[in-house]
Amino acid sequence: MSALYTATATAEGGRSGQVTSSDGILNEVLTMPRELGGDGAAGTNPEQLFAAGYAACFESALRMVARKHKAKVDGTKVTAAISIHKDGEGFKLSAALTVSIPGMEREAATKLAEAAHQECPYSKATRGNMEVAIAVEA
Numbered sequence: 689m690s691a692l693y694t695a696t697a698t699a700e701g702g703r704s705g706q707v708t709s710s711d712g713i714l715n716e717v718l719t720m721p722r723e724l725g726g727d728g729a730a731g732t733n734p735e736q737l738f739a740a741g742y743a744a745c746f747e748s749a750l751r752m753v754a755r756k757h758k759a760k761v762d763g764t765k766v767t768a769a770i771s772i773h774k775d776g777e778g779f780k781l782s783a784a785l786t787v788s789i790p791g792m793e794r795e796a797a798t799k800l801a802e803a804a805h806q807e808c809p810y811s812k813a814t815r816g817n818m819e820v821a822i823a824v825e826a
Contacts, residue, residue, distance in 0.1 A: 703733060724772070735770040735781070742810045743768035746785055749808035753800055761800075763790045782819040789824070798824045 696710040701718070704726070708715045720726025721733055747766040754761040765788040773780050787804075789797040801824050805811045814820055 707737070735772055738781070739768040739770040739783075742770070742783060742785070742808075745810045746787075746804060746808045749811075750787065750789075750800060750804040753803040753807055757800065757803070759792070759796070759800060761789050761792065764788065780818065782821075783814065784821045784823070787822060787824045794824060 697707055697714060698710070699705060699707045699718070703718055703720045703724075705718050706716070707718055716737075717731040718733055719729045719731030721735075722728040743766045746768065747764055750764055750766065751761065754764075767786040767788075769784040769786075771782045771784070773782060785801075787797065787801040789800065792800075801822050805820070805822060811820065
């Protein structure tokens with residue numbers, strides 16, 4: 689498989705460290721959320737970064753699917769909530785995506801969201817590996 693683009697990032701210090709992209713554009717301090725025993729210091733965490741990537745990718749897939757179906761969409765928005773759960777001795781993730789397509793009937797919006805879920809690379813990567821719930825706002 690030939691890659692069209694490869695993003696590279698390096699983490700140092702785990703959940704209480706730093707993450708940097710190879711081009712230096714992403715350079716973030718990582719902190720442990722209070723809910724996971726952290727001190728609540730300023731910084732981001734892997735779940736926030738994953739949520740941002742999934743939301744952006746899914747919204748892009750939604751727009752692509754809308755174009756394919758010649759559906760007029762304007763002002764679309766996708767919010768991704770990534771949750772971490774205990775899983776025996778370890779942990780697992782789940783995702784809840786909220787899709788907003790202003791001015792579109794709920795049934796049509798739901799069909800577009802379902803089609804986007806089939807096309808989005810993040811959805812493909814997580815399929816069968818984690819629970820993903822999709823809700824459509826009318």
